[in-house]
Amino acid sequence: MGRKKKHDHEKEPNHERWLVSYADFITLLFAVFVTLYAMGQTDKKKAQEVIESIQQSFGISSSSSAPAFNIIDSTGFRPIPDIPPRESPTIIKPPPPPQAPEKGGLGRAEIREFEKIKATILSFLQDKGAQDKVSLVIDPRGLVISLKEAGFFDSGSAAVRPESLPLLDNIATAIANYSNAIRIEGHTDNVPIKTSVFPSNWELSTARATSIVRYLIETRTFPPDKLSAIGYGEYRPIDDNSSAEGRQKNRRVDVVMLSREGEQGEPDKGVRKEE
Numbered sequence: 001m002g003r004k005k006k007h008d009h010e011k012e013p014n015h016e017r018w019l020v021s022y023a024d025f026i027t028l029l030f031a032v033f034v035t036l037y038a039m040g041q042t043d044k045k046k047a048q049e050v051i052e053s054i055q056q057s058f059g060i061s062s063s064s065s066a067p068a069f070n071i072i073d074s075t076g077f078r079p080i081p082d083i084p085p086r087e088s089p090t091i092i093k094p095p096p097p098p099q100a101p102e103k104g105g106l107g108r109a110e111i112r113e114f115e116k117i118k119a120t121i122l123s124f125l126q127d128k129g130a131q132d133k134v135s136l137v138i139d140p141r142g143l144v145i146s147l148k149e150a151g152f153f154d155s156g157s158a159a160v161r162p163e164s165l166p167l168l169d170n171i172a173t174a175i176a177n178y179s180n181a182i183r184i185e186g187h188t189d190n191v192p193i194k195t196s197v198f199p200s201n202w203e204l205s206t207a208r209a210t211s212i213v214r215y216l217i218e219t220r221t222f223p224p225d226k227l228s229a230i231g232y233g234e235y236r237p238i239d240d241n242s243s244a245e246g247r248q249k250n251r252r253v254d255v256v257m258l259s260r261e262g263e264q265g266e267p268d269k270g271v272r273k274e275e
Contacts, residue, residue: 109178110259114143117174117257121145124170133167141262142180145171147212149251156193158207160215168212171255172220181263182222184209185254186231187238189247206231208253 109117118136125131133151137144149155152164160168175182186205198204209229216222239246256262 109180114138120174142259143257145255147253158211175257181258183256184212184229187252188234189250190234190241201233205233
């Protein structure tokens with residue numbers, strides 16, 4: 001059997017095989033960088049919105065550089081002071097009107113008392129700037145307090161103006177506590193009036209006098225038997241009706257605090273029996 005032939009020479013080793021491994025490494029490295037690059041190109045705005053949404057969900061403030069939870073610091077709290085109960089507002093009630101005296105009171109007013117009452121009312125009128133609304137005269141009948149139409153009544157009306165009631169109240173206070181009888185006299189000018197309420201000046205003058213009487217009784221509690229009302233219409237003028245100024249003076253209601261002489265014409269308060 002013949003011997004196996006021996007190669008004439010052995011195969012030489014390949015010294016460039018490392019290039020294969022190197023190429024594989026470079027390829028992998030390239031793939032890594034490509035992946036990193038692709039990840040770095042995501043929408044940064046949307047990613048930031050997602051991050052902020054997550055932070056808000058967990059109570060993390062995004063205003064500070066470091067995330068901090070929105071936990072309220074309780075160190076600055078103080079106990080709530082007791083709230084005192086609210087007091088109900090104090091209602092200041094006006095003083096009640098002075099009650100008219102029983103049978104006499106301060107006594108009968110005559111000339112000296114009339115002067116004092118007149119001075120008191122004039123002082124009040126000056127304080128209120130209302131001198132042109134009221135005039136005062138002392139004559140044999142007593143103290144005559146004239147309430148001018150322009151200050152107390154609308155034309156053709158018997159209702160006292162609400163803004164003039166304080167003046168009337170002051171006058172009532174000044175005369176209330178005397179025992180004198182008080183007569184309320186209504187007067188008009190000579191200009192005819194004919195309405196569904198007041199067919200003539202008689203009705204208007206009487207209604208105005210009655211309106212004052214009713215106010216003194218119902219609001220100021222004057223005794224009814226101390227008061228009387230009368231309407232003179234246009235027939236007791238104090239000035240000439242031929243001028244506007246004169247007619248204005250004639251339109252008035254006189255509150256007459258009767259003197260002893262003035263009361264002589266008043267009927268007795270007692271019951272008179274027919275003979």
